[in-house]
Amino acid sequence: MNGRILELVGGPLRAMRRATIWWCLGLAALIAATISIWPAFKGSSGLSQAIDQLPTGVVQAFGLADFGTPAGFLRANLYDFFVPLLIVIAAVVLANGQTASEEASGRLELYLAQPIDRRAVLLGRAIAALVALAVISVLLLIVQLGADAAVGLGIDTGYLVSTIALCALLGALHGSLAVAIAGVRARPSLVLGVGIGVGVAGCVVASLFPLSSVLAPWRHLSPWDWAFGGNSLEQATDLWRYAALAVPSVILTTIGLVAVTRRDISGA
Amino acid sequence: MDRADTVVQIDGLVKRYGKVEAVRGIDIKVARGEVFGFLGPNGSGKSTTIRCLLGLLRPTAGTIGAFGLDATRDGVALRRRLTYVPGELRLPDRLTGMELATSFGHLRGGFDPARRDQLAERLRLDLHRHLRDLSTGNRRKVALLLAFLFDAELIVLDEPTNGLDPLMQREFLVMVREARATGATVFLSSHSLSEVQRAADRVAILRAGKVVAQGTVAELRGRARQRIEVWFEDEPPAAELKALADMVDPVIDDHRLTATLSGSIQPLLELLASHRVGSMLVEEPDLEEAFLDLYDGEPA
Numbered sequence: 053m054n055g056r057i058l059e060l061v062g063g064p065l066r067a068m069r070r071a072t073i074w075w076c077l078g079l080a081a082l083i084a085a086t087i088s089i090w091p092a093f094k095g096s097s098g099l100s101q102a103i104d105q106l107p108t109g110v111v112q113a114f115g116l117a118d119f120g121t122p123a124g125f126l127r128a129n130l131y132d133f134f135v136p137l138l139i140v141i142a143a144v145v146l147a148n149g150q151t152a153s154e155e156a157s158g159r160l161e162l163y164l165a166q167p168i169d170r171r172a173v174l175l176g177r178a179i180a181a182l183v184a185l186a187v188i189s190v191l192l193l194i195v196q197l198g199a200d201a202a203v204g205l206g207i208d209t210g211y212l213v214s215t216i217a218l219c220a221l222l223g224a225l226h227g228s229l230a231v232a233i234a235g236v237r238a239r240p241s242l243v244l245g246v247g248i249g250v251g252v253a254g255c256v257v258a259s260l261f262p263l264s265s266v267l268a269p270w271r272h273l274s275p276w277d278w279a280f281g282g283n284s285l286e287q288a289t290d291l292w293r294y295a296a297l298a299v300p301s302v303i304l305t306t307i308g309l310v311a312v313t314r315r316d317i318s319g320a
Numbered sequence: 321m322d323r324a325d326t327v328v329q330i331d332g333l334v335k336r337y338g339k340v341e342a343v344r345g346i347d348i349k350v351a352r353g354e355v356f357g358f359l360g361p362n363g364s365g366k367s368t369t370i371r372c373l374l375g376l377l378r379p380t381a382g383t384i385g386a387f388g389l390d391a392t393r394d395g396v397a398l399r400r401r402l403t404y405v406p407g408e409l410r411l412p413d414r415l416t417g418m419e420l421a422t423s424f425g426h427l428r429g430g431f432d433p434a435r436r437d438q439l440a441e442r443l444r445l446d447l448h449r450h451l452r453d454l455s456t457g458n459r460r461k462v463a464l465l466l467a468f469l470f471d472a473e474l475i476v477l478d479e480p481t482n483g484l485d486p487l488m489q490r491e492f493l494v495m496v497r498e499a500r501a502t503g504a505t506v507f508l509s510s511h512s513l514s515e516v517q518r519a520a521d522r523v524a525i526l527r528a529g530k531v532v533a534q535g536t537v538a539e540l541r542g543r544a545r546q547r548i549e550v551w552f553e554d555e556p557p558a559a560e561l562k563a564l565a566d567m568v569d570p571v572i573d574d575h576r577l578t579a580t581l582s583g584s585i586q587p588l589l590e591l592l593a594s595h596r597v598g599s600m601l602v603e604e605p606d607l608e609e610a611f612l613d614l615y616d617g618e619p620a
Contacts, residue, residue, distance in 0.1 A: 055426040055429075056426055056427055056429070058426065059423055059426035059427050060427075063423055066414075067412065067414060157410055158406075158408055158410035159410045159411070159412055161371075161376065161406055161408075161410065162404070162406060162410070162411070162463075162466075163427070164374075164376055165374045165376070165399060165404040165406070166399060166424065166427045166428055167396050167397070167399040167400035167427075167428060168396065168399075168427060169395075169396050315378075316376065316377045316378055317371075317376040317377065319367075319371065319376075319408065
């Protein structure tokens, strides 16, 4: 690998170093804090009775059905909403920061005035954001496994790896959406708004649509359903779920790479 | 100009942003080894033209390129042969000057650390400081260092001395002359008339997206208005003086004539030859006068 390719990825990675560390610390703190309360819930019959009093829709929407079990506790507190949503936001923010935001501020101009194809510049930044996302996810996994061992959750390691990999791929999909929009138009507010908006909408569709018999079939439109519809914390994940997230990511990135060659570069 | 000698070629360049026409049909040729001044006030289309040359903007009409390469189609190959200083400096603040130079070295290849250190010393630039901590002038020096750090056949400079102190402006002109001496072509965009006057061989003057004049510095000076004063020892020929075609606002006060000449001085000299003239003062026009003259004379 030559110096130019390393620089196209390494430069943006260095720029994201601090943000990546903060995202890692934030997610690690969330997981550690959440898992630390598990011993208080473990085997609590009172809590199960309280949940049984809630309307079925609320129990379903917030994933409270198996709250007293380790997998149910993790789903309700971390992996049904918070962790995937934070990873989606991290991916969109990091991708935007290295693409649309850099271009709109004029900082990309000097780089694009070098003998480099602008597609290579955008791809380098997309890969860098993906690497940052992978680093965050690996740290997340390490903290999760450590916390699991510390409080004796007893979740299968393979299932945890699958769940966090699905979170990372869901983030990659939304990060790729950010790259695609940045390729079409370098407007940071547009990239952030659409990227995070689609993420939140997907979450709402996957968690609330099943409550209505009319809307329930449409939940499959949501990438969140593709990722977590198979209960990855308690059973093996089908390969198609990974592919369903990875393939559109590649397509969206490609759209961004094609689009960026067909427009003017924004000035400062 | 021979085709082989032409480095930058711009033919009928038009650039529109919606209804706004930033560049309205520019034709320019820049010869190999010349310093070409690209002069005009803010908003005249200089930076837009340069950004088209770099392939950052796509022309609405016309063509622009260098070395026979089209800026849009062959952008990478074209940019391999040029370096650039942007007018609006937006540098990555988190890096030091040293890190930025190294980063560009990796991106371009042909990086010589000794040359980097030599240029930094010449520009009195501390490369170990973060760019966010540098003054405007020092940030400009970083951009200049990057432009002169690599061997380039064409150096494109957009308002390169903004924020530089006079000593550094002089050093910059020396660097431009040295680059030309090694065979490089310099495309120097500026609104600083004195800078272009001192550095450029030829000049194009832009106004509202159009070239309103193009030629050597001497030619443009020749087109400028000249202020004259003549002291007659006999009675001034008032009627004949006022009848001269290129005489603007002649004022005859006793034996002294003051006026502005908008054309050749030859008819005035012929008229004065038949009179007794005690002394005569002709102020040499500078490019600034030529420049303002063109702006006064052309409709927007």
